[in-house]
Amino acid sequence: MRAQAELLERQRLEKLAEMEARRTLEQLAHVSRVSALGELAASLAHELNQPLAAILSNAQAARRLLNATPAELDEVREALGDISSDSKRAGEVIHRMRALLKRGEPRQELHSLVEAHGGRLQAESPSGQGALLRCVLPAAHTESPP
Amino acid sequence: MTQAPATIFLVDDDESVLRGLGRLLRAAGHATKPFASPSEFLAQLSGDTPGCAVLDLRMPGLNGLELQQAMESKGCHLPVIFISGHGDVPASVRAMKAGAVDFLLKPFDEQHVLGAISQALLKDAAARAGRAETAALHARHAVLTPREREVCALVAQGLTNKEVAQRLGATEKTIKVHRARVIQKLDVDSVAELVRFVDRLGLR
Numbered sequence: 001m002r003a004q005a006e007l008l009e010r011q012r013l014e015k016l017a018e019m020e021a022r023r024t025l026e027q028l029a030h031v032s033r034v035s036a037l038g039e040l041a042a043s044l045a046h047e048l049n050q051p052l053a054a055i056l057s058n059a060q061a062a063r064r065l066l067n068a069t070p071a072e073l074d075e076v077r078e079a080l081g082d083i084s085s086d087s088k089r090a091g092e093v094i095h096r097m098r099a100l101l102k103r104g105e106p107r108q109e110l111h112s113l114v115e116a117h118g119g120r121l122q123a124e125s126p127s128g129q130g131a132l133l134r135c136v137l138p139a140a141h142t143e144s145p146p
Numbered sequence: 147m148t149q150a151p152a153t154i155f156l157v158d159d160d161e162s163v164l165r166g167l168g169r170l171l172r173a174a175g176h177a178t179k180p181f182a183s184p185s186e187f188l189a190q191l192s193g194d195t196p197g198c199a200v201l202d203l204r205m206p207g208l209n210g211l212e213l214q215q216a217m218e219s220k221g222c223h224l225p226v227i228f229i230s231g232h233g234d235v236p237a238s239v240r241a242m243k244a245g246a247v248d249f250l251l252k253p254f255d256e257q258h259v260l261g262a263i264s265q266a267l268l269k270d271a272a273a274r275a276g277r278a279e280t281a282a283l284h285a286r287h288a289v290l291t292p293r294e295r296e297v298c299a300l301v302a303q304g305l306t307n308k309e310v311a312q313r314l315g316a317t318e319k320t321i322k323v324h325r326a327r328v329i330q331k332l333d334v335d336s337v338a339e340l341v342r343f344v345d346r347l348g349l350r
Binding site: 042049052054056058060061068072075079082085086 | 167172
């Protein structure tokens, strides 16, 4: 009875240790992802500043065009159209960044290389968490049977 | 003197920025020419167009600083304003050292970009006027005979007719004639003006 209790206790501790180790690994992975994102942040800021610059210029241009006599309404319409698309573009940049920052469980997924067309395989995670796998194979390899 | 209207050359690989900025500058009354790449801009560059250039700092191929150098080596002296999506301090220092009029961070306010552009256009007009004047002086100086040029240089150094005559091994009377010719051909009224003329050409 006592031996069994000891065994159970040891198993419990082992499991706990294993969970702890896994959690540490996940945290480590998260930290390394975040520091990589730190480097990414600069280029993301750049990506955001582009549409923001275009939006600001278009908005200030539109105000001038409306104040002109006669007001240049066609040009104002085009400016507003550009403002809409650049706002969407900025939104997409933020969306992508958020997806990258999201903390998720590490997953293992199987992808068939046979499905590759033209020697290229692209798999994007269906949950939109930003995982991107790109595999470029020499054309000769895709033609040979698995 | 009639001059071609000033043109603002815009070079940015970001199409949205190019459109937005172009629209803003046109709405403010400027003529613009947009280019999506440095090579397109360089390919059609003509040294004589008055205006200024607004260059993005980070572009594939040539970056803004390299483009500025390429412009200079093609004899294009358009004043340059840099725009950038990065708060890149070393790059902005290099840009200003290379003679840029201004360095604007995206997104920039119309007040700043329009202010920088009027500053650049003033700089361009002044440089253009200076170059035209120097060219005119060179043209007048080119009319002098080799002997008259020698006399001109010595008179500008403050030598008297007698001293010039001794230096060149001629009679004072001949030098007087040469000197009168020089004054007449260069269209100056006094020796003081002659000295300024020679200084402007860097011949002294």
